[in-house]
Amino acid sequence: DQQVKQNSPSLSVQEGRISILNCDYTNSMFDYFLWYKKYPAEGPTFLISISSIKDKNEDGRFTVFLNKSAKHLSLHIVPSQPGDSAVYFCAATENSGYALNFGKGTSLLVTP
Amino acid sequence: DAGVTQSPTHLIKTRGQQVTLRCSPKSGHDTVSWYQQALGQGPQFIFQYYEEEERQRGNFPDRFSGHQFPNYSSELNVNALLLGDSALYLCASSLEGVSGNTIYFGEGSWLTVV
Numbered sequence: 001d002q003q004v005k006q007n008s009p010s011l012s013v014q015e016g017r018i019s020i021l022n023c024d025y026t027n028s029m030f031d032y033f034l035w036y037k038k039y040p041a042e043g044p045t046f047l048i049s050i051s052s053i054k055d056k057n058e059d060g061r062f063t064v065f066l067n068k069s070a071k072h073l074s075l076h077i078v079p080s081q082p083g084d085s086a087v088y089f090c091a092a093t094e095n096s097g098y099a100l101n102f103g104k105g106t107s108l109l110v111t112p
Numbered sequence: 113d114a115g116v117t118q119s120p121t122h123l124i125k126t127r128g129q130q131v132t133l134r135c136s137p138k139s140g141h142d143t144v145s146w147y148q149q150a151l152g153q154g155p156q157f158i159f160q161y162y163e164e165e166e167r168q169r170g171n172f173p174d175r176f177s178g179h180q181f182p183n184y185s186s187e188l189n190v191n192a193l194l195l196g197d198s199a200l201y202l203c204a205s206s207l208e209g210v211s212g213n214t215i216y217f218g219e220g221s222w223l224t225v226v
Contacts, residue, residue, distance in 0.1 A: 004154070006154075034215075036217075041219070042219050043116070043202055043217035043218050043219045043220055044155070044202070044217045045217070046215065046216070089154050089155070091154075098160065098167075098168055099145070099157040099160065099168055099170060100145075100147075100155070100157060100204075100215065101157070102147075102154030102155045102156070103154050104152065104153055104154045105154055
Protein backbone atom coordinates (compact mmCIF):
# COMPACT_ATOMS: atom_id res chain seq x y z
CA ASP A 1 0.00 0.00 0.00
CA GLN A 2 1.60 3.21 -1.24
CA GLN A 3 1.41 5.75 1.60
CA VAL A 4 3.29 8.45 -0.31
CA LYS A 5 2.17 9.26 -3.84
CA GLN A 6 3.70 11.34 -6.55
CA ASN A 7 1.09 11.31 -9.26
CA SER A 8 3.10 13.06 -11.94
CA PRO A 9 5.78 10.75 -13.36
CA SER A 10 7.35 13.58 -15.31
CA LEU A 11 7.45 17.34 -15.61
CA SER A 12 9.06 19.61 -18.21
CA VAL A 13 9.81 23.26 -17.43
CA GLN A 14 11.67 26.01 -19.22
CA GLU A 15 14.83 27.40 -17.68
CA GLY A 16 14.10 30.38 -15.43
CA ARG A 17 10.49 29.35 -14.77
CA ILE A 18 9.07 27.81 -11.62
CA SER A 19 8.99 24.03 -11.17
CA ILE A 20 6.30 22.68 -8.86
CA LEU A 21 6.48 19.05 -7.79
CA ASN A 22 3.60 17.59 -5.83
CA CYS A 23 3.28 14.84 -3.28
CA ASP A 24 0.31 13.37 -1.39
CA TYR A 25 0.34 11.09 1.63
CA THR A 26 -2.25 8.99 3.40
CA ASN A 27 -0.73 8.31 6.83
CA SER A 28 -1.68 11.04 9.29
CA MET A 29 1.09 9.84 11.64
CA PHE A 30 3.80 11.14 9.33
CA ASP A 31 5.52 14.04 11.04
CA TYR A 32 8.59 14.71 8.93
CA PHE A 33 8.82 15.11 5.19
CA LEU A 34 11.85 15.20 2.92
CA TRP A 35 12.67 15.74 -0.72
CA TYR A 36 15.53 13.90 -2.38
CA LYS A 37 17.06 14.46 -5.78
CA LYS A 38 18.52 11.57 -7.74
CA TYR A 39 20.72 11.56 -10.80
CA PRO A 40 21.19 8.34 -12.80
CA ALA A 41 23.78 5.97 -11.29
CA GLU A 42 23.89 7.97 -8.05
CA GLY A 43 22.21 7.57 -4.70
CA PRO A 44 19.49 10.01 -3.60
CA THR A 45 20.78 13.34 -2.35
CA PHE A 46 18.95 15.18 0.41
CA LEU A 47 17.43 18.45 -0.81
CA ILE A 48 15.11 19.95 1.78
CA SER A 49 12.83 18.87 4.60
CA ILE A 50 9.91 20.11 6.67
CA SER A 51 8.52 19.18 10.04
CA SER A 52 4.78 18.77 10.50
CA ILE A 53 4.77 21.74 12.89
CA LYS A 54 5.60 24.06 10.00
CA ASP A 55 3.83 24.84 6.76
CA LYS A 56 6.77 26.24 4.82
CA ASN A 57 10.51 25.83 4.67
CA GLU A 58 12.80 27.68 2.31
CA ASP A 59 16.41 27.07 1.29
CA GLY A 60 17.70 29.21 -1.54
CA ARG A 61 15.83 28.39 -4.72
CA PHE A 62 13.94 25.54 -3.04
CA THR A 63 10.78 25.92 -0.97
CA VAL A 64 8.64 23.14 0.44
CA PHE A 65 5.02 23.77 1.42
CA LEU A 66 3.03 21.46 3.67
CA ASN A 67 -0.77 21.36 3.87
CA LYS A 68 -1.55 18.92 6.65
CA SER A 69 -5.32 19.10 6.30
CA ALA A 70 -5.02 18.07 2.67
CA LYS A 71 -2.12 15.68 3.36
CA HIS A 72 -0.26 17.37 0.56
CA LEU A 73 3.17 18.86 0.11
CA SER A 74 4.87 20.53 -2.80
CA LEU A 75 8.39 21.49 -3.77
CA HIS A 76 8.91 24.78 -5.61
CA ILE A 77 12.12 25.47 -7.49
CA VAL A 78 12.58 29.08 -8.57
CA PRO A 79 14.22 29.81 -10.94
CA SER A 80 14.64 26.39 -12.52
CA GLN A 81 18.02 25.57 -14.02
CA PRO A 82 19.07 22.82 -16.46
CA GLY A 83 21.18 21.27 -13.68
CA ASP A 84 17.97 20.67 -11.74
CA SER A 85 17.01 17.99 -14.26
CA ALA A 86 16.78 14.80 -12.19
CA VAL A 87 14.29 12.50 -10.50
CA TYR A 88 12.79 14.01 -7.34
CA PHE A 89 11.51 11.77 -4.58
CA CYS A 90 9.18 12.79 -1.80
CA ALA A 91 9.63 10.85 1.46
CA ALA A 92 7.87 10.82 4.81
CA THR A 93 8.54 9.30 8.19
CA GLU A 94 6.55 8.76 11.40
CA ASN A 95 9.58 9.06 13.59
CA SER A 96 12.46 11.20 12.43
CA GLY A 97 15.48 9.02 11.80
CA TYR A 98 13.54 5.84 11.19
CA ALA A 99 12.11 4.31 8.03
CA LEU A 100 11.48 6.63 5.13
CA ASN A 101 8.41 6.02 2.97
CA PHE A 102 9.12 7.15 -0.58
CA GLY A 103 6.93 8.08 -3.50
CA LYS A 104 7.69 6.75 -6.97
CA GLY A 105 9.41 9.94 -8.02
CA THR A 106 8.87 12.70 -10.57
CA SER A 107 11.34 13.13 -13.40
CA LEU A 108 12.01 16.85 -13.92
CA LEU A 109 13.43 18.12 -17.18
CA VAL A 110 14.49 21.75 -17.35
CA THR A 111 15.01 22.88 -20.91
CA PRO A 112 17.17 25.85 -21.95
CA ASP B 113 35.28 12.87 4.65
CA ALA B 114 34.00 9.78 2.88
CA GLY B 115 30.28 9.50 2.48
CA VAL B 116 28.35 6.26 2.45
CA THR B 117 30.21 3.63 0.45
CA GLN B 118 28.72 0.44 -0.92
CA SER B 119 30.16 -2.63 -2.60
CA PRO B 120 29.95 -4.18 -5.05
CA THR B 121 28.48 -1.63 -7.45
CA HIS B 122 27.13 -4.22 -9.87
CA LEU B 123 26.66 -7.96 -9.69
CA ILE B 124 24.81 -10.73 -11.47
CA LYS B 125 23.51 -13.80 -9.65
CA THR B 126 21.50 -16.87 -10.61
CA ARG B 127 18.12 -17.74 -9.15
CA GLY B 128 18.46 -19.66 -5.91
CA GLN B 129 21.89 -18.25 -5.08
CA GLN B 130 22.75 -16.08 -2.14
CA VAL B 131 24.22 -12.56 -2.19
CA THR B 132 25.94 -10.30 0.33
CA LEU B 133 26.07 -6.55 -0.10
CA ARG B 134 28.26 -4.30 2.03
CA CYS B 135 27.97 -0.77 3.34
CA SER B 136 30.25 1.59 5.22
CA PRO B 137 28.36 4.50 6.78
CA LYS B 138 29.38 8.11 6.65
CA SER B 139 32.01 8.95 9.23
CA GLY B 140 30.41 9.57 12.60
CA HIS B 141 27.13 7.85 11.75
CA ASP B 142 25.97 4.93 13.84
CA THR B 143 22.72 3.87 12.18
CA VAL B 144 22.42 2.02 8.88
CA SER B 145 19.28 1.41 6.84
CA TRP B 146 18.82 -0.62 3.69
CA TYR B 147 16.39 0.12 0.87
CA GLN B 148 15.42 -1.73 -2.31
CA GLN B 149 14.60 0.31 -5.39
CA ALA B 150 13.02 -1.58 -8.25
CA LEU B 151 12.90 -0.05 -11.72
CA GLY B 152 10.41 2.80 -11.89
CA GLN B 153 9.68 2.69 -8.17
CA GLY B 154 10.75 4.65 -5.15
CA PRO B 155 13.09 3.08 -2.59
CA GLN B 156 11.39 0.60 -0.25
CA PHE B 157 12.61 0.27 3.33
CA ILE B 158 14.04 -3.15 4.16
CA PHE B 159 15.41 -2.73 7.70
CA GLN B 160 17.47 -0.55 9.97
CA TYR B 161 20.38 -1.45 12.25
CA TYR B 162 21.48 0.38 15.35
CA GLU B 163 23.86 -0.87 18.03
CA GLU B 164 24.35 -4.07 16.02
CA GLU B 165 20.69 -4.98 16.25
CA GLU B 166 17.81 -4.83 13.80
CA ARG B 167 15.64 -2.04 15.14
CA GLN B 168 12.95 -1.73 12.51
CA ARG B 169 11.91 -3.86 9.57
CA GLY B 170 9.86 -3.24 6.49
CA ASN B 171 7.64 -5.68 4.62
CA PHE B 172 10.33 -8.01 3.35
CA PRO B 173 10.56 -11.80 3.80
CA ASP B 174 13.03 -13.53 6.06
CA ARG B 175 15.22 -14.26 3.04
CA PHE B 176 16.47 -10.74 3.61
CA SER B 177 18.75 -10.51 6.61
CA GLY B 178 21.44 -8.19 7.78
CA HIS B 179 24.18 -7.51 10.20
CA GLN B 180 25.87 -4.50 11.72
CA PHE B 181 29.44 -4.69 12.94
CA PRO B 182 31.05 -2.86 15.89
CA ASN B 183 32.54 -0.31 13.47
CA TYR B 184 28.94 0.45 12.31
CA SER B 185 29.44 -1.04 8.85
CA SER B 186 26.69 -3.33 7.66
CA GLU B 187 25.88 -6.23 5.38
CA LEU B 188 22.67 -7.14 3.61
CA ASN B 189 22.21 -10.82 2.81
CA VAL B 190 19.57 -12.20 0.48
CA ASN B 191 19.06 -15.97 0.27
CA ALA B 192 17.30 -18.06 -2.37
CA LEU B 193 17.35 -15.25 -4.89
CA LEU B 194 14.29 -14.70 -7.07
CA LEU B 195 14.09 -12.86 -10.38
CA GLY B 196 12.05 -10.20 -8.57
CA ASP B 197 14.98 -9.41 -6.29
CA SER B 198 16.66 -7.66 -9.21
CA ALA B 199 16.92 -4.04 -8.08
CA LEU B 200 19.15 -1.26 -6.84
CA TYR B 201 19.98 -1.76 -3.18
CA LEU B 202 20.65 1.45 -1.32
CA CYS B 203 22.34 1.87 2.01
CA ALA B 204 21.62 4.95 4.09
CA SER B 205 23.36 6.12 7.22
CA SER B 206 22.34 8.53 9.92
CA LEU B 207 23.15 9.58 13.45
CA GLU B 208 20.84 8.36 16.18
CA GLY B 209 18.72 11.06 17.72
CA VAL B 210 19.21 13.60 14.96
CA SER B 211 16.42 14.65 12.62
CA GLY B 212 15.79 13.11 9.22
CA ASN B 213 17.81 15.48 7.10
CA THR B 214 21.01 13.75 8.23
CA ILE B 215 20.13 10.62 6.28
CA TYR B 216 22.76 10.11 3.60
CA PHE B 217 22.56 7.53 0.85
CA GLY B 218 25.26 5.59 -0.93
CA GLU B 219 25.29 5.12 -4.69
CA GLY B 220 23.83 1.67 -4.40
CA SER B 221 24.53 -1.87 -5.53
CA TRP B 222 22.84 -3.01 -8.73
CA LEU B 223 21.76 -6.65 -8.42
CA THR B 224 20.60 -8.59 -11.44
CA VAL B 225 19.15 -12.06 -10.89
CA VAL B 226 19.02 -14.28 -13.99
